[in-house]
Amino acid sequence: NAGVTQTPKFRILKIGQSMTLQCTQDMNHNYMYWYRQDPGMGLKLIYYSVGAGITDKGEVPNGYNVSRSTTEDFPLRLELAAPSQTSVYFCASSDLIRGEAFFGQGTRLTVV
Amino acid sequence: AQSVAQPEDQVNVAEGNPLTVKCTYSVSGNPYLFWYVQYPNRGLQFLLKYITGDNLVKGSYGFEAEFNKSQTSFHLKKPSALVSDSALYFCAVNGNNRLAFGKGNQVVVIP
Numbered sequence: 001n002a003g004v005t006q007t008p009k010f011r012i013l014k015i016g017q018s019m020t021l022q023c024t025q026d027m028n029h030n031y032m033y034w035y036r037q038d039p040g041m042g043l044k045l046i047y048y049s050v051g052a053g054i055t056d057k058g059e060v061p062n063g064y065n066v067s068r069s070t071t072e073d074f075p076l077r078l079e080l081a082a083p084s085q086t087s088v089y090f091c092a093s094s095d096l097i098r099g100e101a102f103f104g105q106g107t108r109l110t111v112v
Numbered sequence: 113a114q115s116v117a118q119p120e121d122q123v124n125v126a127e128g129n130p131l132t133v134k135c136t137y138s139v140s141g142n143p144y145l146f147w148y149v150q151y152p153n154r155g156l157q158f159l160l161k162y163i164t165g166d167n168l169v170k171g172s173y174g175f176e177a178e179f180n181k182s183q184t185s186f187h188l189k190k191p192s193a194l195v196s197d198s199a200l201y202f203c204a205v206n207g208n209n210r211l212a213f214g215k216g217n218q219v220v221v222i223p
Contacts, residue, residue, distance in 0.1 A: 004155075033211065040121070042202065042215035050209070058210065090155055092211075100146055101211055103155035
């Protein structure tokens with residue numbers, strides 16, 4: 001049972017480049033989330049989705065975009081990378097609105 | 113808006129001693145509360161949750177948490193800490209269909 005899978009694990013981007021962080025889950029969960037984790041700041045919600053075709057902004061959506069064409073996949077897009085987007089990104093999913101979330105292993109992104 | 117406060121940056125405890133990690137929350141309506149643990153270079157792992165019912169919730173690895181509605185708290189506890197419990201602990205609340213996390217507490221268990 002793979003759970004939540006994120007790729008890549010590490011990435012270095014130059015300022016202005018774009019990339020997509022991939023997230024897929026095999027638990028048939030309706031709810032999926034993207035968080036970023038910065039030291040001493042906890043986790044901040046970037047975007048979330050309550051089902052295929054439905055997405056909504058979290059606390060810190062600027063500079064990011066998402067799509068949810070299938071139940072399994074929830075990619076996060078960075079269009080014009082900036083140093084402020086250097087962070088560790090976590091994808092998560094849950095099967096109930098208020099159930100526990102299952103997390104991927106994270107993507108460590110550095111923008112230089 | 114919902115929020116979680118974890119007032120201590122780091123909790124140091126001797127191995128074998130009781131461990132407490134504090135959490136207070138703010139949310140409108142009934143809170144759904146969670147504790148997660150994160151080991152270095154890993155994702156978050158679910159420990160336990162409070163939805164309704166008994167205020168004392170038991171979870172994985174011998175951890176438990178007590179929900180106190182009047183104090184809006186959900187402190188994590190373990191009667192006897194192990195060195196392997198050293199990790200980053202996050203409290204989270206879901207009050208409006210979005211999961212909000214505290215900043216985390218680093219727990220250091222000293223042998």
